[in-house]
Amino acid sequence: MPTSPIVPEGCISAMTAGGYLKRLTRRLTEDIDQLDAEDISQQSQQAGAQRACDCSAGDEVTMQGELRSVQTCSKAMKTGIVAEFFDGTDVVTLKFIGRNRIPGIEPGRTLTVRGRIGEHDGNKVMFNPYYELLGES
Template sequence: MTAGGYLKRLTRRLTEDLESLDAEEISQESRAAGGQRAAECCRGEEVTMHGELRSVQTCSKAAHSGVIAEFFDGTDVVKLKWIGRNRIPGLEPGRKLTVRGRVGEKDGVKVIFNPYYELLGED
């Protein structure tokens, strides 16, 4: 590792937008784990993705009850919806996980209903 390379990376980290750096890091982790990229997934496709939960919420309306999470793999956001669940232990914002399921679309947003999931170790 050269001093010039180190300074270049340090300068980039200090001046670049934190959100884009975070997205790049998550995307690299996903690729290294063999995950498919959310940005390249199409409706009807069976996928396995690795990423991080940005938000988790519970919807208690009878017609829409369930847990809804926003999953981000560094390239795109996918909504994960577990129908009929009030709570899922371990699902919380910032948690990394692997999800597997069929991609659908609802209101122009990619969604996976009742995905299989694996919680990854906490940082």
């Protein structure tokens, strides 16, 4: 009967080292944007939030992610602030109607949003979502 090799305490077995090297190589060679998306998605799932890629128009959802961009629109467009929200799986456009500025709503900020998903020009959108700012940017 074959026995498993005994590895002295404090030493790394070849199998463990191989797994470590494989993960390290992946982290060093994979696209940074892909790694960021995976990290954001993993944090979102750990928080119990829904994934944007699984949501469709009409769904009431709670999502966690990061603001990629924030723009203030003119009064002629009758929109206030438009933000691109990314949870690691898909992008949702957040529209805050009638607002010129919202403290804390800025690119790179992590937040939890809750509201109903809509669709505009084939893109997912959420109007005036409830939001909670998380951590510091």
